[in-house]
Structures are given as C-alpha cells and as structure tokens.
Amino acid sequence: MVNYIWFFLIIIGIIYSFLTGNLDVINDSILTNGTKALELILSILPIIVLWTGIMRIAEDSGLLKKFANLVEPFLKILFPDIPKGNKALGFIASNIAANMLGLGSAATPFGLKAMQELQNINEKKDTASRPMITFLVLNTAGVTIVPTTVLALRLAHGSTNPSEIIMPGVIATFCSSLAGLLLDYFIRKKGK
Amino acid sequence: MNILSKIVIPLFIIIVVFYGFKKKVNIYDSFLEGAKEGLIITFNIFPSIIAMVFAINIFLDSNFINAFLTFFQKIFHFINIPMEIMPMALLRPISGTASLAIMNDIFIKYGPDSYLGRLASVLQGCTDTTVYVLALYFSSIGIKKTRYALGVGLFADLVGITVAFLITSLLF
Numbered sequence: 001m002v003n004y005i006w007f008f009l010i011i012i013g014i015i016y017s018f019l020t021g022n023l024d025v026i027n028d029s030i031l032t033n034g035t036k037a038l039e040l041i042l043s044i045l046p047i048i049v050l051w052t053g054i055m056r057i058a059e060d061s062g063l064l065k066k067f068a069n070l071v072e073p074f075l076k077i078l079f080p081d082i083p084k085g086n087k088a089l090g091f092i093a094s095n096i097a098a099n100m101l102g103l104g105s106a107a108t109p110f111g112l113k114a115m116q117e118l119q120n121i122n123e124k125k126d127t128a129s130r131p132m133i134t135f136l137v138l139n140t141a142g143v144t145i146v147p148t149t150v151l152a153l154r155l156a157h158g159s160t161n162p163s164e165i166i167m168p169g170v171i172a173t174f175c176s177s178l179a180g181l182l183l184d185y186f187i188r189k190k191g192k
Numbered sequence: 193m194n195i196l197s198k199i200v201i202p203l204f205i206i207i208v209v210f211y212g213f214k215k216k217v218n219i220y221d222s223f224l225e226g227a228k229e230g231l232i233i234t235f236n237i238f239p240s241i242i243a244m245v246f247a248i249n250i251f252l253d254s255n256f257i258n259a260f261l262t263f264f265q266k267i268f269h270f271i272n273i274p275m276e277i278m279p280m281a282l283l284r285p286i287s288g289t290a291s292l293a294i295m296n297d298i299f300i301k302y303g304p305d306s307y308l309g310r311l312a313s314v315l316q317g318c319t320d321t322t323v324y325v326l327a328l329y330f331s332s333i334g335i336k337k338t339r340y341a342l343g344v345g346l347f348a349d350l351v352g353i354t355v356a357f358l359i360t361s362l363l364f
Contacts, residue, residue: 002327013250029253037245049230056226061212119333127337140322141348147317159304165313168359172318176352
C-alpha cells in the first residue's frame with residue numbers, strides 16, 4: 001500500500017510540474033530533499049536514543065512489566081492476540097499515554113519498541129499482524145488530549161483563549177479512534 | 193492542562209531511574225544498552241524517512257493540491273466548507289509539517305480565534321500523519337505487506353476531519 005502512495009506522490013508531482021512548466025521548482029525540490037530528510041533524522045535521533053535508554057532501565061527493573069500488567073485488563077479487549085504479560089502491552093500503553101498528553105516526540109520511540117515486540121510474536125515476518133494494525137489505528141487516529149504544538153502556536157498568535165479547542169478536539173479524536181477501532185474490529189471478525 | 197504536560201516527562205524519568213536504582217539495576221549500563229538499540233532503530237528507519245520526505249516534498253512543491261482543489265471549488269462551496277481549510281485537511285494525513293505551516297498561515301491571516309483558526313486548530317490536533325507513521329513503523333521492522341492498515345487509518349482520519357468540521361460549526 002505504501003508502495004502505491006509513494007508511486008503516486010512522485011508521479012503526480014513530477015508530471016504536474018512538467019505540465020505547468022515548474023521545472024525549476026521541482027529540480028530545487030529534488031536536490032534539497034535529502035537535506036530536509038537528514039534534518040528530520042537529526043532532530044529525532046537524540047530523542048529516540050534517549051527514550052530507548054530510559055525505557056531499557058524500566059525494562060530491566062521490571063517496571064515496564066508491572067505497567068503492562070496494570071493496563072492489561074483494558075488493552076486485552078483491543079488486543080486479544082497478544083499473550084498475557086507481554087512487554088508489547090507496556091510499550092503500547094506508554095505510546096498511547098505519551099500521545100494523549102501531546103508528547104509526540106516521546107511517543108515515537110515507545111511506538112517503535114512496541115512494533116518490535118509485536119514483530120517478535122508475529123508468525124509471518126513480512127506481513128502486518130492483527131495487533132500491529134489495531135495499534136497503528138489507535139496511534140494514527142491520535143487520541144490527543146493536550147495538543148501542545150497547537151496550543152503553543154495559538155498562544156503565540158495572541159489567542160484570547162488558546163485552550164478552547166481542547167474539548168472539540170477531544171470529541172473529534174474520540175470519534176475518529178472509535179470509528180477506526182470499530183472498522184478494524186469488524187475486519188478482524190470477518191477474517192477469522 | 194499545560195502544567196500537567198510539563199510535569200509528566202521529568203516525573204516519568206524520576207520514577208524510572210529511582211525504581212531501577214532501588215531494584216539494584218545497574219541503571220547507567222542499562223541506559224547505554226537501550227541507547228545503543230535506539231541508534232540501531234534510527235539507522236533502520238533512515239531509508240524510509242528519506243524515501244517519504246522525497247516523495248512528499250515533490251508532491252507538495254508541484255502545487256498539485258491547489259489545482260486539484262480549485263477543480264472541486266464549487267462542490268465545497270455548495271456544502272459550505274471554507275476553501276481555505278481544504279489543503280490542510282488533505283495534507284494532514286501525509287505531512288505534519290505541511291499542515292502545521294498552513295495552520296500558521298491561517299492564524300496570521302484570520303487570527304487563531306476566527307472560525308477558520310479554530311477549525312484549523314481542531315483539525316491539527318485530532319488526527320496524526322497516518323501515511324508517514326505507517327511507513328515509518330512498518331519499515332522499522334521490515335513489514336512489506338501492510339494489509340488493511342492504511343484503509344482503516346485513513347477511514348479514521350476521514351471521520352475525525354468530518355467531526356471536526358461539524359463540531360466547530362456547532363460550538364463556535
């Protein structure tokens with residue numbers, strides 16, 4: 001699927017700029033693209049390294065396991081295929097919690113670790129497992145309660161009440177997560 | 193709410209470090225082990241980040257989105273959706289930076305407390321960059337067949353964006 005998206009983004013972008021005679025723009029874009037990607041990597045690299053380090057302490061001390069056991073009753077409903085007491089549950093819960101609080105940068109390393117743990121219990125290594133997809137739906141529907149970047153930007157632009165968008169945001173995010181999870185649930189049921 | 197999100201990270205680190213110390217884990221060595229693993233993870237996602245940034249930027253820079261939207265202008269006008277917000281709604285699933293930049297433009301032009309400003313804020317907060325996250329997470333562990341993941345993810349985004357429109361019109 002990512003295959004198709006990649007294809008269409010590039011083909012549409014290049015052909016459209018041919019048609020509109022924007023060759024300079026597209027040349028610029030292609031040549032400066034690599035720098036942008038490198039900047040992105042450099043900005044997330046320290047965060048990922050820091051958080052995987054911190055999380056390793058939590059793993060080694062058994063804290064992560066404790067946390068996983070704590071959230072297991074809730075997550076069990078969404079992830080019936082994950083074995084009891086698996087570390088993936090701890091990482092999934094940490095990722096969701098970080099997302100909720102708008103700590104997107106901390107959420108990514110937890111998410112990547114969760115995917116790794118899910119891959120360990122995956123039977124077909126090149127194919128997405130059911131818990132992986134449920135996790136990604138939950139993750140991308142973005143259960144954000146405190147959208148930190150948006151709040152900061154609203155404040156910077158002189159909003160009289162920056163946080164007034166929190167409630168509507170929570171409702172919208174709740175609806176999208178619920179819709180995603182329901183669709184995921186029905187597809188899983190049908191596939192069985 | 194803002195204070196809460198500022199306390200969380202330091203508090204979390206204190207708890208982890210303290211608990212590890214109490215359980216007589218060699219916390220420094222553990223950290224180094226984990227950090228090394230973090231480097232490998234970053235190394236593994238590097239190619240997919242380059243690939244995604246490359247494709248997304250070609251697409252954005254070609255300005256196709258604007259031409260595409262002009263084509264549908266009448267329909268959006270008919271169902272009462274302000275045209276200015278549409279590029280943001282369309283780009284939200286593929287690029288967080290692009291949609292953030294559009295939100296910033298809207299704030300400058302109309303102000304954060306205008307209808308458009310609020311709508312943009314709700315939109316930015318209510319979904320994530322689905323396409324990018326899927327590409328990143330799946331490629332980090334070498335998954336090639338993503339099955340129905342993208343379909344469900346984009347469906348959830350569509351519902352979120354629709355609700356954001358409805359609720360902003362209702363509340364403000």
